[in-house]
Amino acid sequence: MIARKITHLSFFIIALAVLFISPYFFNDYKIGILSNIAIFVILAVSYNLINGVTGQFSLEPNGFVAIGAYVAALVLLTSESKIDQFSLEDPSNFILMIHSPSFIVALLSAGVCAMLLSLVLAFAVFRVRGDYLAIVTLGFGIIIKLMAINFASITNGSLGLNDIPKHTTLYWSGGIAIFSVIIILNIVSSKFGRAMKAVRDDEDAALAMGINTFNIKTLAFSTSAFLEGVGGGLLACALASVSPEQFDFLFTFQLLIIIVLGGLGSTTGAIIGAILVIGGSEYLRFLDESMNIFGYETPAMPGLRMVVFSIILILVMLFARRGIMGDKELTDVLFKFSKGKKK
Amino acid sequence: MDSSLILQQIINGFSLGSMYALIAIGYTMVYGVLRLINFAHGDIMMVGAYSALFCVTSMNVPFLGALSLAMLFAAALGIAIDRVAYKPLRKAPRISLLITAIGISFLIQNVFNVLFGSTPKYFPVPSYLEAVINFNNISISINSILVPILTFFILLVVLFILYKSKYGIAIRALAFDVHTVNLMGIDANRIIAIVFALGSALAAIGGIFWAVSYPSVEPSMGTLIGLKAFGAAVLGGIGSVAGAVLGGLIIGFTEVVVVAIFPDLSGFKDAFAFIFLVLILLFKPTGILGINFEKSRF
Numbered sequence: 001m002i003a004r005k006i007t008h009l010s011f012f013i014i015a016l017a018v019l020f021i022s023p024y025f026f027n028d029y030k031i032g033i034l035s036n037i038a039i040f041v042i043l044a045v046s047y048n049l050i051n052g053v054t055g056q057f058s059l060e061p062n063g064f065v066a067i068g069a070y071v072a073a074l075v076l077l078t079s080e081s082k083i084d085q086f087s088l089e090d091p092s093n094f095i096l097m098i099h100s101p102s103f104i105v106a107l108l109s110a111g112v113c114a115m116l117l118s119l120v121l122a123f124a125v126f127r128v129r130g131d132y133l134a135i136v137t138l139g140f141g142i143i144i145k146l147m148a149i150n151f152a153s154i155t156n157g158s159l160g161l162n163d164i165p166k167h168t169t170l171y172w173s174g175g176i177a178i179f180s181v182i183i184i185l186n187i188v189s190s191k192f193g194r195a196m197k198a199v200r201d202d203e204d205a206a207l208a209m210g211i212n213t214f215n216i217k218t219l220a221f222s223t224s225a226f227l228e229g230v231g232g233g234l235l236a237c238a239l240a241s242v243s244p245e246q247f248d249f250l251f252t253f254q255l256l257i258i259i260v261l262g263g264l265g266s267t268t269g270a271i272i273g274a275i276l277v278i279g280g281s282e283y284l285r286f287l288d289e290s291m292n293i294f295g296y297e298t299p300a301m302p303g304l305r306m307v308v309f310s311i312i313l314i315l316v317m318l319f320a321r322r323g324i325m326g327d328k329e330l331t332d333v334l335f336k337f338s339k340g341k342k343k
Numbered sequence: 344m345d346s347s348l349i350l351q352q353i354i355n356g357f358s359l360g361s362m363y364a365l366i367a368i369g370y371t372m373v374y375g376v377l378r379l380i381n382f383a384h385g386d387i388m389m390v391g392a393y394s395a396l397f398c399v400t401s402m403n404v405p406f407l408g409a410l411s412l413a414m415l416f417a418a419a420l421g422i423a424i425d426r427v428a429y430k431p432l433r434k435a436p437r438i439s440l441l442i443t444a445i446g447i448s449f450l451i452q453n454v455f456n457v458l459f460g461s462t463p464k465y466f467p468v469p470s471y472l473e474a475v476i477n478f479n480n481i482s483i484s485i486n487s488i489l490v491p492i493l494t495f496f497i498l499l500v501v502l503f504i505l506y507k508s509k510y511g512i513a514i515r516a517l518a519f520d521v522h523t524v525n526l527m528g529i530d531a532n533r534i535i536a537i538v539f540a541l542g543s544a545l546a547a548i549g550g551i552f553w554a555v556s557y558p559s560v561e562p563s564m565g566t567l568i569g570l571k572a573f574g575a576a577v578l579g580g581i582g583s584v585a586g587a588v589l590g591g592l593i594i595g596f597t598e599v600v601v602v603a604i605f606p607d608l609s610g611f612k613d614a615f616a617f618i619f620l621v622l623i624l625l626f627k628p629t630g631i632l633g634i635n636f637e638k639s640r641f
Contacts, residue, residue, distance in 0.1 A: 306449060
């Protein structure tokens with residue numbers, strides 16, 4: 001156990017060290033990609049908590065990320081900027097009132113708003129199980145996007161919000177990523193984490209053992225919503241703009257690929273998946289553009305990248321269903337000898 | 344609002360609802376036998392519309408011929424998807440199947456995106472469907488009368504297949520108990536293929552009439568329509584074909600009539616299906632005409 005803790009600690013020290021020295025080695029473009037990867041690490045590990053660890057197939061992280069992005073943007077934008085931007089309807093007084101230049105306040109309010117929403121939604125979505133849960137959460141994701149389009153006095157409708165201060169740096173996103181991994185790992189190894197796994201493996205048995213399955217599911221759901229909201233705020237401040245189209249089902253799909261590829265239920269897997277998919281999609285960007293194959297100029301094919309990703313997802317499901325890590329963590333693999341005791 | 348306008352909206356609602364119903368039948372049948380939300384079903388509908396468009400514009404096939412060819416093509420695609428993606432996962436946890444279905448949906452959509460571009464394409468509507476009947480200040484297109492009638496006819500055919508034919512009995516047996524069906528000497532995979540072919544062909548009809556009513560097709564058209572159709576299937580009672588038709592009609596009808604009465608809500612019309620879905624699942628988990636499946640779990 002102590003060896004495990006030391007290993008964990010050394011990994012975090014390595015991660016922090018990488019975080020602090022990388023600006024001296026990479027150019028701005030690569031720093032941007034690294035920061036993006038860090039944001040998706042936050043989103044993936046938190047999505048994995050509800051989907052992989054607790055086994056509740058939720059399909060609405062796009063909704064929580066959208067809420068977080070909008071809240072952070074509205075908190076950071078000054079009232080003059082809001083009046084300038086809102087062209088469909090005038091901003092409501094409430095929207096003009098909220099303003100804080102502090103990035104931390106913006107991120108925290110993004111997370112808290114997403115978490116409050118998840119607490120309300122939990123009463124509706126956790127009445128149902130399995131496939132129905134998937135479709136109900138997907139429906140809520142669509143409803144949130146429709147709200148972003150239609151409540152123009154709050155969100156500026158389909159035009160979205162622009163000129164958001166670009167506060168997100170690699171230190172912010174990387175630091176919060178490390179922080180969320182620590183939080184998630186601690187939850188997973190706590191009493192609650194074991195209850196979550198019990199709910200995943202057999203909900204009725206968990207209920208019979210005296211676990212309040214609804215509370216456990218809600219805890220996982222709201223923790224993941226909080227971190228997804230914070231991730232959304234980071235994303236908004238990295239891109240300097242938010243719009244409803246950014247957060248449609250495609251966003252959830254991308255997170256789903258990340259956690260399935262890495263291995264549903266494994267936090268290490270979610271991190272690896274985020275690095276592979278976000279880094280890879282940057283690497284595969286050439287697929288969407290025109291290519292020169294043996295002197296023949298192919299036309300630009302926007303969407304080819306998504307074709308490749310869909311095929312990867314299907315192949316993973318068909319041939320390597322457990323993903324890269326299965327449901328194991330890196331330390332489980334490193335300390336194989338302690339595996340025998342656990343089961 | 345005067346009564347003629349209301350009547351016109353009711354007819355439009357039935358027309359829209361019938362299209363949802365056609366797509367919902369396929370959803371409900373696949374869910375009945377595989378317990379799988381076939382996310383790719385909406386995209387099969389889109390493929391049906393595109394192949395009809397291709398037949399009409401590039402091969403100069405008359406509309407009815409294009410309809411039949413598109414149905415055949417969609418049926419073949421449905422069977423192919425089942426063989427390649429779902430069949431290897433028959434014994435896998437249900438979540439794997441669901442993720443694969445999402446993957447297939449994105450694959451089809453993006454392949455069409457790459458091949459034909461994401462911009463909507465105009466669908467040439469045959470003139471006899473565009474004709475408009477004027478009757479007491481109401482103008483109704485032939486199309487919006489034909490679609491509900493056609494749906495009703497198809498419903499009768501599907502119910503006949505399900506309840507009178509040998510294959511229908513096998514399909515219902517499969518929906519009832521997968522393990523015993525194999526013991527009874529029925530080839531479950533063949534029956535599942537038939538279900539996919541039938542459902543996909545119906546989705547193609549739905550997609551083509553969608554393209555006729557809103558004369559355009561685009562690669563992403565199937566996603567939202569498909570999800571709403573699944574909402575309709577759950578509302579009517581998943582696993583029940585008549586329920587799927589009923590649910591489809593309710594959703595389509597509400598969308599048109601509520602928006603006509605409360606224009607302020609028009610931005611939220613895509614949400615009605617999901618709000619209904621949540622309410623129904625909260626109070627009556629089996630839907631209106633639903634079969635009581637055992638507690639669904641992965």
